[in-house]
Amino acid sequence: MLDILFYLFAAVTLASALLMVLSPNAVNGAICMIVSFVGTAALFVLLEAYFLAILQVLVYAGAVMVLFLFIIMLLDADKDQHRYLKDKATLAGAITCFALLTVLICSAFAGGDHLPEPVLSAVLENPGGEGVGIPFTTSAKSFGYSLFTKYMLPFQVTGFLLLAAMIGVIVVSKKQEELK
Amino acid sequence: MTVGLNAFILLASLLFAIGMLGVLLRKNTLLIYMSLELMLNAVNLALVAFSRYNGTMDGNLFVFFIITVAAAEVAVGLAIIVALFRKRQTVMVDQLNALSR
Secondary structure (H helix, E strand, O other): OHHHHHHHHHHHHHHHHHHHHHHOOHHHHHHHEEEEEEEHHHHHHHHHOHHHHHHHHHHHHHHHHHHHHHHHHHHHHOOHHHHHHHHHHHHHHHHHHHHHHHHHHHHHHOOOOOOOOOOOOHHOOOOOOOOOEEOOOOHHHHHHHHHHOHHHHHHHHHHHHHHHHHHHHHOOOOHHHHHO | OOOOOHHHHHHHHHHHHHHHHHHHEEHHHHHHHHHHHHHHHHHHHHHHHHHHOEEEHHHHHHHHHHHHHHHHHHHHHHHHHHHHHHHHHHOOHHHHHHHOO
């Protein structure tokens, strides 16, 4: 049952990502992108990362894509839809590159030598061990615990980064006359 | 679930490749930027899969940080695109060639 769900969500995610890349209309592309993000959130649920799935829907499919749609409609960005791809040389280069990359990825998995499936790590064998990763749980509580113990410094730096980004956005989007 | 780690990594690699195709192919700066977001998302998926199959929480926390930083990055990048549009009245990369003229 879960396998069928995996293939379903994987197909939805890949198809809508490809539609986003190839659609002439930027607004259609943004809508396909939302579908792709929701598909990824469903895959997160299959991987038992429930908190991240909710975060993905709230932040990516919600806030980020709404911002994108707002800017696309504000700038009226798709005026000449008949020439939405680059010229022929770049087109040929891009498609060749994509085909080569796909062949590379598929051959890495279709051949006999797969990536080794990870054995149960030492973390699970001694759950109280120090110096190793935090054991996997599905509860959101472990996020808070880790953020305020092991990842305290990155957490603070991220908060500062958000502040800097906010101030930066305000400065960049001011009109030039107001700055002088 | 009998789906292994390999299937998730294959899916993440294909998503990354599609994102790169978009970056190479499109002329609209906003769509190039959306393709970049798709590539970030593919990396997130790979991190969560590795974290789940390794039995540790660290990959999930990295994804948490990546989502936060990506949100900040999107805000700054879109502000820069709006400033660019105000200056040049276009967001198509083939018309942004002031250095070659």
